[in-house]
Amino acid sequence: MDKIKTRFPPSPTGFLHIGSLRTALYNYYFARKHGGAFVLRIEDTDRSRYVEGAVESLLRTLKRMEIDVDEGPFVQSERLEIYRAHAQQLVQAGHAYRCFCSKERLEELRAVQQTAKQPTKYDRACLTLATDEVEARIARGDASVVRMRIPEGETSFEDEVRGRVTIQNKELDDQVLLKADGFPTYHLAVVVDDHLMGITHVIRGEEWISSVPKHILLYQWFGFPLPVFAHLPLILNPDRSKLSKRQGDVSVEDYFEKGFLEEALGNYVSLLGFNPGGDREIYSREELIAAFDLKKLNKSGAVFDVNKLLWMNGQYLKNLPADELALRVRPWLEHGAGDVPEQLLQKVCDVEKTRMSLLSDIRNIIPMYLHQPDISPDLLVWKTADREDALLQLKGVRERMDACDDKTFSTPGLVEETLKRYIEERNLGTGNVLWPLRVALSGAKRSPGPHELAWVLGKEETIRRIDHATSLLA
RNA sequence: GGCCCCAUCGUCUAACGGUUAGGACGGCAGGUUCUCAUCCUGCAAAUCGGGGUUCGAUUCCCCGUGGGGUCACCA
Numbered sequence: 001m002d003k004i005k006t007r008f009p010p011s012p013t014g015f016l017h018i019g020s021l022r023t024a025l026y027n028y029y030f031a032r033k034h035g036g037a038f039v040l041r042i043e044d045t046d047r048s049r050y051v052e053g054a055v056e057s058l059l060r061t062l063k064r065m066e067i068d069v070d071e072g073p074f075v076q077s078e079r080l081e082i083y084r085a086h087a088q089q090l091v092q093a094g095h096a097y098r099c100f101c102s103k104e105r106l107e108e109l110r111a112v113q114q115t116a117k118q119p120t121k122y123d124r125a126c127l128t129l130a131t132d133e134v135e136a137r138i139a140r141g142d143a144s145v146v147r148m149r150i151p152e153g154e155t156s157f158e159d160e161v162r163g164r165v166t167i168q169n170k171e172l173d174d175q176v177l178l179k180a181d182g183f184p185t186y187h188l189a190v191v192v193d194d195h196l197m198g199i200t201h202v203i204r205g206e207e208w209i210s211s212v213p214k215h216i217l218l219y220q221w222f223g224f225p226l227p228v229f230a231h232l233p234l235i236l237n238p239d240r241s242k243l244s245k246r247q248g249d250v251s252v253e254d255y256f257e258k259g260f261l262e263e264a265l266g267n268y269v270s271l272l273g274f275n276p277g278g279d280r281e282i283y284s285r286e287e288l289i290a291a292f293d294l295k296k297l298n299k300s301g302a303v304f305d306v307n308k309l310l311w312m313n314g315q316y317l318k319n320l321p322a323d324e325l326a327l328r329v330r331p332w333l334e335h336g337a338g339d340v341p342e343q344l345l346q347k348v349c350d351v352e353k354t355r356m357s358l359l360s361d362i363r364n365i366i367p368m369y370l371h372q373p374d375i376s377p378d379l380l381v382w383k384t385a386d387r388e389d390a391l392l393q394l395k396g397v398r399e400r401m402d403a404c405d406d407k408t409f410s411t412p413g414l415v416e417e418t419l420k421r422y423i424e425e426r427n428l429g430t431g432n433v434l435w436p437l438r439v440a441l442s443g444a445k446r447s448p449g450p451h452e453l454a455w456v457l458g459k460e461e462t463i464r465r466i467d468h469a470t471s472l473l474a
Numbered sequence: 475g476g477c478c479c480c481a482u483c484g485u486c487u488a489a490c491g492g493u494u495a496g497g498a499c500g501g502c503a504g505g506u507u508c509u510c511a512u513c514c515u516g517c518a519a520a521u522c523g524g525g526g527u528u529c530g531a532u533u534c535c536c537c538g539u540g541g542g543g544u545c546a547c548c549a
Contacts (some may be wrong), residue, residue: 011549046548103547110546119476120545145547160520162479171477171545179547186549210478210544233480233542240541268486271498275487279497298487300480301542308486308499318512354512434508446510 004036006201007072007194009043014054016061018245018304019205020233022269026232027203028067029270029292039197040072043190045183047077052385061252064262066285074197076189080226081464083184086192086222086452087146087177095221096177099126100144121173122147146178148187148214155213160230160294167213175214191215195224203230203294206301230294233273234301243304246271257308257331264313267273272302282315314357322350329362340366344456351412351452373443377472382435390436391473397422397437398466401459411457416451440469 006027010020031038034416040062055073062069076083089094099122110120127149138144142214150173156166177188184192194202209231237247249255255265261331267283275298276283276291283291317325326346333340351367367373381390400422408414423433434450441453441462454462 009549013549043549049548099547105483106547114475117475143547147547165478167478173545176547181547184486185547190549205543206479208549231479236542238531242543271486273486277488279488281486283499302487303485305485305499311499314512352511355510429508431508436508438508442509444509448510450508 002198002200004031004034004201005038005039005071005197005199006031006036006203007041007197007199009041009190010058012042012044012046012049012051012054014051014057015253016058016065016251017243018250018255018269021065021252021265022235022272023204023232024062024065024067025266025270025288026274026292026297027201027287030201030203030294031070032289033292036200037070038068039074039199040069041193041197042073042075042077043186044075044077044392045179045186045189047181047183050370064256065266066262067251074193077183078192079189079193080182080184081276082196083188083192084178084182087184087188088468089179090147090148090218090221093221094149095217096146096148097127098129098138098144099147099174100129100137100142100177102143103123119171125175127174143180145176145180146218147174147176150174150214150217155216157216157226157229159209159212159213161233161297161299162209162231165209165212167210169213172214172217177218187214187218191218191222191224194227195219195222199227199430201228201230201294203232206231206234228294230297234296235269235272236301236303238303238305239384240301242301248304248306259358260309260313261316261328261359264309264316267316268309268312272304273298281312310357317356317359318353320353322346322353325349325353329359332360332362333366334363340370344369347456351448351456355448368442368444368447372468375439375443375469379443379445380436380439380469380473382429382431383430384429387473389432391470392437393433393439394430394466394473396426396428397433398463398470401454401463401466403460406459408464409455412449412452412455415454416449419451437466440466 008024008027010024012014016024028038030036044050045098055075059073087096091098101122106122109123115122126147150169152169154166154168155172156164158164175187177186178184193199208339212229212231216226218224235243237243239247243249245249249258252265256262263285266285267288268285270288271281274292274296276288277296320328323346326342326349329349330345348362348366348369356362356365377387380394381387397419400418404418408418419434422428423430438447438450438453441450441457447453459467
């Protein structure tokens, strides 16, 4: 049996679309699971869409997603001779023919057909051109393309996710295979390359399913064995149309910029249209590879739910060790705050990670740990107490904090113990003590607990902040 | 419009033809708690409609309806 090979052709714009990411992931999973190879191919046969640096950008993104390429990137624009020869072969065999029709004529033809509510198809005006006339016009330098000569009958194929799909050949247009500029169209290039590169499984988006019959014809004409086809359901906007810009972010780079983790994005996207079997939501890359199965693919489109992605991202953040999180959060710090000491950043991550859903959340979180926050004196007062009590409690707790040794501040747990013991000993109200203390340290209505804040800030700063709060109440 | 594809809670999904139709996100209500978040518990929430086949249909078939994709010298 042939070695399993899958391939991935990103769109040549340089950005990786969310849908493309899933396609890449599935191809990668499938290849990995079967000990096969994952091939990267750049389909840059449209010169008008050329983007400088697109390939480098794509490779960077794939690398970030830890999708390892086994072969390639193969670049189609460097293989023009191969496609030309194949097109020529079809012309000689009578399966394709030269067409000299101008774009203007074709547009006009289409317009007429459209108003007449006819299907828009090429009228085969050039099909009957005599061989010597064709040669004469080519010699004269007339621009021409090569078109498929669609035969009568019907074409069908087996799709791994949809089953048998059949289409009448009369529905097919005499598709252009080789353009006037000598570049192949997608249809020619994909068939030739998939065969030459030994691709055994074609896993791609559903938007391609209607062009498969054309490809089948090409495979037959060339005498190539068919690969296995698996067409994935589309990823949808909330209104159920094909996921597109305009209704939100569609490139994985957009999500990186927002502060999503590569592994969360990969995990989430993998589960759109595929279910490994259990009731779990969080899967490691290895688990996904092990569970991946073409038979487990869904047939219907899936709405991309940013909300659930946000939740999943939070899950991943929460489960990251503090030192790891600190590393990954670092790029989001403002330039001025770039000198946040590593140890402080790790502590902040440790106490804040259950409150984060994006890496970029660190930007809103970090200031209060770097500088004494503004405090509204009224906020210092616990709901069942008054200013006098707040002042009293702050003074008391300051005294106790001051009496602590450095070891107490070495873990949040020890600080917490100390506070609890203090409250118990004096028979104080928990809220009466902890609320003003927490506000004194954070200035915020909502924040981590006072013991966590004190641990992050350290003894000296903790006392300084308590003193500051006290001065506001006095 | 032609052709192709699809159809379970709002969303992602599970369910050998036999289940009180399960889980997750979100929502709501509680619990833990100094606050928020985390965590835990509970609640509401779905088989598009109509015909068949069958002892029995979410599941198989047909029709309808709805949605999507595609109809380039773009991929």
